Amino acid sequence: MFVGWLDGYTQSLLIFGGINVIAAYSFYAPYKTGQVSLGQAGFMAVGAYASAILTQKFGMPFAVALVFGGAVAGAIGVMVGFPALRIKGIYLLLLTLGFSEIMSVIALSWEYIGGAQGFRNISFNNYTLEYVAGIIIVLLLFFARLERSSLGRAMDSIHQDETAAEVMGIDVVRIKLLAFGLGAFIAGLAGALYAHHATYMDSTTFNIMLSVEILVFVVVGGGSTFCGPLLGAAVLNAIPEFLRALREWLELIPVEWTNFYPMNTAYDVLHDFLDFENAKRLIAYGVILILMMIFRPDGLLTRDSLRRLRLPRWKARHA
């Protein structure tokens, strides 16, 4: 569908950016009930490995493997979510982090899925971009609808005050489990998409830093509205590309404009600054995070800022 009019580089960029958006929503679902997970990379790993086993060892088509990957991750999510119900805050953060690390130890030591050599030669899926776009659209519709539904409001109330929500008759256990499992399911989809695009993964592919990055997307974008994760993931993935484009424009400046004293130094400094390899990109991430927490701890988009925009409202039947 899109393949005709996008070059390979742009496609790959959109795919990885899109997978990050999906992963951001996987963090957003449990976060809506106040559960902060540092283990979304672990659920991505579950989805990625489960789907890759299905396509490689059993020769199943990708669509089946995608759903299977999501379902396995979701089931494990509910299993992890059960004990996670009893704990919150820092303890939950540590629990999910521990879960994610255990997944990577299993990936490292289980020879059937490649062990230390990694999982190789996963079949390449030609339609990843279409799948990614479709899933993002479904997620957006779903979370937009959720925002004004009774379930969504119940989730918000759990986020704000669990005891009060329980007193109001909300089934806190069921909703928290649902949110956690849903997040894991979405993460599993993201992992399956990743595996069949990258075609290789090992125990370090889905690491703590990935979980942290996913959390950052939501925090920067804003965790209180359904558009926040999309915005955060899109902005943070676009910044390095934007700077790369700026650099290419910079190189188009004629040489005679920049070959004398103050200009050449300025050119070199600017050129160097825009050279955004990984370490610098991540340093910029860190700086953005700290600045965000100081000046806008609720993220770029909040409910208030959306209200000010006066967007047409999505009417729900029973809100």
Place this chain on the structure above:
Amino acid sequence: MIYQQLINGLMLGASYALIAIGYTLIFGVLKLLYFAHGEVFMVGAFVGLYLVILGGANIYVALLGAMIVCALLGVIAVYVSVRPVSKDRPLAPLISTIGLTIILQNLAVYIFGGQQVAFPETIKQQLYHFGPITISSVQIFILAVATTLMVVLWLFIEHSKMGRAIRATAENHETAALLGVDVNRVVLVTFMIGSGIAGVAGVLDGIKNSGVSPFMGLGAAVKGLIVMLLGGLGNVPGAMVAGLLLGMIEILSAAYIGTTERDFFSFAILILILLYRPTGLFGTRTTEER
């Protein structure tokens, strides 16, 4: 064989304990999961390394230098990522220190490159035999430094005026402030102490593994977290004992079960503790977060 492994476990555990002490001190005072602590450990290792390579310093100067630089880094961390961040959002300080973690790690990658750098031999390698146990001079040195540090810290916390202020602040900020404790100063001092100890631990780790890498912080941070939890959040002696315990468990499981399973055990312990004994093995009063 088993005695030898116990010695190795003691070595590993000592460095875990040193990292966890800083974590638990800072958690006690601020109720903050200070994510950047592992990176402070890494910075300490690099400071020690460069003092030895470029300055030709001996190991004591390197340890002292790493301690001072890391203590300063702790102060910077407070001013950059703790004080300006609003306190009424529980996640905000955690995320800003995650930001600091990312900055420090990648700054190190940017400056020193992503490779492991060898740590030159600073202590004459010599082996001593006690019956079935063989212990090297390096191991003795590391154990001696770690033990001294822990004893001094324990005495400081238990018997000095500042130590009492730290304990009071850990219990309750408002009450401590009412009783005349300068809470901001206590926080600053706590960060300096914790970070300084982490710096020393970094250099010791560099000596032990004869190498330093920008990525050593993350693993150390995670292990430090497990130890902190095992010892009880905010419990300093608990962190010391739990560090040694985790070191022993890891070495013994690596020796008798398998090296890849070693991390499995530490994370399984983390999860079991979280579920069944979130106050840690030795208990603390910090149960309100649960």
